[in-house]
Amino acid sequence: MVLPSEPEFEQALNELTVSLSSFLAANPQYKKALEIVQIPERILQFRVVWEDDQGQPHVNRGYRVQYNSALGPYKGGLRLHPSVNLSILKFLGFEQIFKNALTGLNMGGGKGGSDFDPKGKSDSEIRRFCYAFMAELQRHIGKDTDVPAGDIGTGAREVAFLFGAYKKLRNEFVGVLTGKGATWGGSHIRPExxxxxxxxxxxxxxxxxxxxxxxxxxxxxxxxxxxxxxxxxxxxxxxxxxxxxxxxxxxxxxxxxxxxxxxxxxxxxxxxxxxxxxxxxxxxxxxxxxxxxxxxxxxxxxxxxxxxxxxxxxxxxxxxxxxxxxxxxxxxxxxxxxxxxxxxxxxxxxxxxxxxxxxxxxxxxxxxGGVAVSGLEMAQNSQRLTWAPQEVDAKLKNIMKDCYEICLEAGTKWSEDGASAAGxxxxxxxxxxxxxxxxxxxxxxxxxxxxxx
Structure with missing residues (x-):
């Protein structure tokens, strides 16, 4: 079976495969895991119809790639940009699996978005798009299932509209999105x-x-x-x-x-x-x-x-x-x-x-660091608490330190080059x-x- 070319995803997969060569040579049983992990658990693709300020309908493609939930709920952003396609979202979701693993938090990997371009749109047009997008996405996400966040084109304004739509559609106030406003479930230090x-x-x-x-x-x-x-x-x-x-x-x-x-x-x-x-x-x-x-x-x-x-x-x-x-x-x-x-x-x-x-x-x-604090936002939502900026920043520093040390240790063990010719x-x-x-x-x-x- 010949699959369509997905250059961004193929690049991400190739990077992982090459990086794992020494490890897989010593642990060949993990080759089956590599074969399985590269296939998403689920890919959702849907139509998003919204009205501009003149009452004219427009249509965009919406996506959510629920890649891997071995470590927790799917976690990854929603990208709104004309370049968005399945290859880019698969690459981002695939990278997200391992990035989230490195934070030490219980988060799986996913990614989503649309080829909608927020640039040049009014607030009302963006709000109507977000409500139309969430009308379908809400069927597939939840605080213990899939917790999207912002990404390129999806900032505080878009997250707020998406959250408002979810709350109306589901009649529940839960931490289903991260990057929320600080006064309604968001976390300090998340934008930074x-x-x-x-x-x-x-x-x-x-x-x-x-x-x-x-x-x-x-x-x-x-x-x-x-x-x-x-x-x-x-x-x-x-x-x-x-x-x-x-x-x-x-x-x-x-x-x-x-x-x-x-x-x-x-x-x-x-x-x-x-x-x-x-x-x-x-x-x-x-x-x-x-x-x-x-x-x-x-x-x-x-x-x-x-x-x-x-x-x-x-x-x-x-x-x-x-x-x-x-x-x-x-x-x-x-x-x-x-x-x-x-x-x-x-x-x-x-x-x-x-x-x-x-x-x-x-x-x-x-x-x-971004998804790490998103994970901390999820923890705060579960506790119905808001931690002080200093506490979140300290936790972020510790997570990045742990991430660096994990990478350093594994890199030291599995890098093929230990010393240069000059010693x-x-x-x-x-x-x-x-x-x-x-x-x-x-x-x-x-x-x-x-x-x-």
Missing amino acids: ATGYGLIYYVELMVAASVPHLALTSSSTKVAISGSGNVAQFAALKLIELGATVLSLSDSKGALIAPGGFKKADVEAIGALKLKGGSLGIYSGKEGFTYHAGKRPWELLEKVDIALPCATQNEVSEAEAQHLVKAGARIVAEGSNMGCTQEAIAVFEKSRSQGGESVWYAPGKASNA NKVLPSLVVGANVAGFIKVADAMKAQGDWW
Whole structure:
């Protein structure tokens, strides 16, 4: 049987399969688990019909991929973007399985969304779409079944509309969505969680490999792509710590601040993006250079840390090679599968050579902070409690520390390269570590429940 091409999903599956090669060679019985885990438990696809402000009907495709529930209810975001298709959602849901496993919380993996584009739509149009979308989705989700969250195109406004629709349709106030408002079941630190968690993970990488690049030093130069939620809060945390943030970007171009972005700059960009604006308005403004149609990676001659925080496959092989030449020592994904397979190969080759090499962290580990705090939101909802921001932030730090240590341990055990030819100690592969550690946890739970034997 020939299946339609699903390039994003095939890329994610290939990354996992390659990363597991050493582990599977030593533990061949787990090959059956890999064969089974790559097939979703359930895929839901449905029609969403909604009216615009002129009363005209429009139709979009809605999806929910319920991938794996071995560790808990399906958990993963809802993406609203014209690019949404089954390949992208399968890749995201597949990655989510292992990302959620690495948090140590009881969450399975799933993903969903629609090819609806919220940009340029009125609040009323978005509300009507969300209500139409939830009219079908509500049949398949629940606080102990499947708990969606936000994602690209699905922010606080959309989550609120979706929650309101679910509450009306089901006549129950339960934690069926995460990313809710702080006064009606949401969690403190949730908007900041992915960006903050990324920086907490990077801090540990820096301390272990390049302590002279402390994030508390203004001489540490960081490149960030994207200007959405993840990029904004990663930048704000770095600025708070004392590092210099050199770049942000959006789909139309890259914005470079040679002297570093200030807190007020990032906050202004956040307000601009909420209104659907483009970074192009900074073109010609003092202290900034705007590059239309570009990404930051080849625009910077010197960078210590690179954080892709926009979307999948946003760092190419050529851009990865430029980052190596620019002196990057840490690359950690704030986006899901932010680097192409060819870019990852460049970073992993650099790492395997030891010395002043690049250490790369995949998104399923380094950006797990968002879903981690979503899991904490679910726990608070179950208790009918709201924890203080400091308590949530402390729990997030601990989860990211545990995630890093799990990846480090598994990477040390299962990376094929232990030392370079020159005898320099080589850092373990965090790609291998994240994939092996997440896979073992999920596969063992599946085996215990009878999914394979």
